[in-house]
Amino acid sequence: xxxxxxxxxxxxxxxxxxxxxxxxxxxxxxxxxxxxxxxxxxxxxxxxxxxxxxxxxxxxxxxxxxxxxxxxxxxxxxxxxxxxxxxxxxxxxxxxxxxxxxxxxxxxxxxxxxxxxxxxxxxxxxxxxxxxxxxxxxxxxxxxxxxxxxxxxxxxxxxxxxxxxxxxxxxxxxxxxxxxxxxxxxxxxxxxxxxxxx
Amino acid sequence: xxxxxxxxxxxxxxxxxxxxxxxxxxxxxxxxxxxxxxxxxxxxxxxxxxxxxxxxxxxxxxxxxxxxxxxxxxxxxxxxxxxxxxxxxxxxxxxxxxxxxxxxxxxxxxxxxxxxxxxxxxxxxxxxxxxxxxxxxxxxxxxxxxxxxxxxxxxxxxxxxxxxxxxxxxxxxxxxxxxxxxxxxxxxxxxxxxxxxx
DNA sequence: TTTTTTTTGAAACAAATGTTTCAGAATTGA
DNA sequence: TCAATTCTGAAACATTTGTTTCAAAAAAAA
Numbered sequence: 001x002x003x004x005x006x007x008x009x010x011x012x013x014x015x016x017x018x019x020x021x022x023x024x025x026x027x028x029x030x031x032x033x034x035x036x037x038x039x040x041x042x043x044x045x046x047x048x049x050x051x052x053x054x055x056x057x058x059x060x061x062x063x064x065x066x067x068x069x070x071x072x073x074x075x076x077x078x079x080x081x082x083x084x085x086x087x088x089x090x091x092x093x094x095x096x097x098x099x100x101x102x103x104x105x106x107x108x109x110x111x112x113x114x115x116x117x118x119x120x121x122x123x124x125x126x127x128x129x130x131x132x133x134x135x136x137x138x139x140x141x142x143x144x145x146x147x148x149x150x151x152x153x154x155x156x157x158x159x160x161x162x163x164x165x166x167x168x169x170x171x172x173x174x175x176x177x178x179x180x181x182x183x184x185x186x187x188x189x190x191x192x193x194x195x196x197x198x
Numbered sequence: 199x200x201x202x203x204x205x206x207x208x209x210x211x212x213x214x215x216x217x218x219x220x221x222x223x224x225x226x227x228x229x230x231x232x233x234x235x236x237x238x239x240x241x242x243x244x245x246x247x248x249x250x251x252x253x254x255x256x257x258x259x260x261x262x263x264x265x266x267x268x269x270x271x272x273x274x275x276x277x278x279x280x281x282x283x284x285x286x287x288x289x290x291x292x293x294x295x296x297x298x299x300x301x302x303x304x305x306x307x308x309x310x311x312x313x314x315x316x317x318x319x320x321x322x323x324x325x326x327x328x329x330x331x332x333x334x335x336x337x338x339x340x341x342x343x344x345x346x347x348x349x350x351x352x353x354x355x356x357x358x359x360x361x362x363x364x365x366x367x368x369x370x371x372x373x374x375x376x377x378x379x380x381x382x383x384x385x386x387x388x389x390x391x392x393x394x395x396x
Numbered sequence: 397t398t399t400t401t402t403t404t405g406a407a408a409c410a411a412a413t414g415t416t417t418c419a420g421a422a423t424t425g426a
Numbered sequence: 427t428c429a430a431t432t433c434t435g436a437a438a439c440a441t442t443t444g445t446t447t448c449a450a451a452a453a454a455a456a
Contacts, residue, residue, distance in 0.1 A: 008422085008423065008424060008430075008431035008432030008433075009422045009423045009424075009431075009434085010424085010432080010433080011432090011433070012422090012433070012434070013434095030230065032228065032230035032231045033230045033314075035413065035414085036413075036414055037412085037413085037414095045434090046433095046434060046435055047414085047415075047416090047435095048415095048416080048417085048418095048434065048436090049433070049434060049435090051414095051415070051416075052432090052433070052434090053433090056414075056415075057414065106317075107313060111372060112313045112314070114372050114375050114376060115305060115309065115310045115313050115314070115371075115372065115375070116228055116231075116310070116313070116314060118375050118376065119304075119305075119375060125375075125376065128376055129377065132376050132377070156389075160385055160389055163373075163382060163385070163386060164366075164386050164389060166369075166373075167370055167372065167373045167386065168362075168366050168369050169369060170368050170369035171365030171366050171367060171368035171369045172365055173313075174309060174312050174313065174368045175330075175361075175364075175365045177312050177316050177317060178312060178316065178323065178326055178330050184361060187358055187361070188358070188361060188362050188365065191354075191362060195393070205399090205400050205401040205402075205454050205455055205456095206400075206401035206402030206452085206453065206454065206455095207401075207402045207403045207451080207452045207453050207454080208402085208403080208452085208453070208454085209403070210403070210404070210452090233443065233444085234443075234445080235444095243404090244403095244404060244405055244406080245405095245444085245445075245446090246403080246404065246405070246406090246445095246446080246447085246448095247403070247404065247405090249444095249445070249446075250402090250403070250404085251403090254444075254445075255444065
């Protein structure tokens with residue numbers, strides 16, 4: 001991708017940090033709502049540097065979405081490799097995820113991007129599909145293992161339950177944007193957990 | 199709002215038809231993605247006419263979202279006033295809604311708008327809240343009456359179930375944008391109905 | 397008809413958009 | 427050290443943006 005070939009000056013700015021900053025702008029304002037000035041201001045670089053190293057606005061957005069989903073992947077991996085039981089891990093995840101919805105101020109970038117640009121930009125769509133598949137895998141593994149270990153008793157297909165929760169999830173964000181009602185989200189989360197255990 | 203006071207020329211274009219056209223553009227491209235040229239081209243009016251009768255871009259968008267939610271309200275009213283039983287109405291609605299997700303090509307404008315602009319535009323947010331409340335009412339009425347008539351047996355709170363479905367709903371749109379898998383949506387819908395009946 | 401008021405169409409508006417240019421600064425290897 | 431190469435900053439680029447202007451057209455009331 002970037003070869004520090006033979007000679008010349010080195011890139012001055014921290015690319016990873018710049019992507020992080022750009023991601024925050026896109027996350028908040030959306031793809032069309034974020035201007036290049038917004039972005040370069042936050043990244044603290046000149047547009048010439050941006051176009052030299054990363055590329056145009058679309059390319060930058062792709063990188064930001066990729067970064068966003070990478071962070072999620074890391075979180076899921078960490079949780080899967082903990083020494084807690086599957087069901088414990090699942091419940092903890094759901095509760096923490098509710099916390100993210102309630103305390104976060106900008107909803108979920110993956111969801112926002114799916115609705116705003118996934119239909120127009122195939123590369124973004126592919127990244128979001130991969131992210132969604134990993135979310136599904138995460139839930140599916142936990143539910144399946146919880147059943148195997150007898151923590152959950154259900155005659156329902158774990159694949160269906162994973163799909164169902166994976167999508168249910170999105171609606172909680174919308175609900176919270178409109179109603180800003182933490183209790184409502186918590187009740188729905190509790191209901192979902194209850195469905196698993198009976 | 200508009201008084202055909204005493205004298206002068208009449209408005210030439212059909213405002214309702216123009217709003218409908220503008221709505222379709224916003225629906226497809228989003229608020230920031232739709233330019234005034236896009237809009238006036240579709241509406242087949244000059245921008246001076248737009249600014250004279252309706253107002254600026256924000257005002258136009260508000261009217262379009264209002265129009266979108268009006269159409270939904272009409273649909274719910276019609277269904278509530280049918281001579282079918284509550285449960286029958288509910289199941290029919292869910293199935294038709296699945297059909298809209300699967301066959302429609304632009305997801306749901308209310309959902310897209312919630313994620314793109316509800317956090318920035320209080321007027322849009324208020325319209326979407328009212329719409330969401332009506333959707334809740336619709337589901338709540340049907341579930342409550344179905345229980346009363348013995349069509350549904352559940353020890354769960356109808357209010358919770360209505361909330362739950364009302365938000366679940368949104369995730370099915372995202373799922374379909376990414377995976378374009380009709381079976382997946384149908385299975386989730388069937389699972390939801392099954393939850394109600396047992 | 398004439399007068400009065402309003403809408404329309406085309407053009408123009410300033411500001412903002414995404415992107416490129418290029419001279420000079422900086423860093424590397426020789 | 428010097429030559430070679432690359433990055434940076436500021437400015438400029440052509441478009442596109444949302445919005446306004448205004449003369450001409452149209453229609454209602456006098």
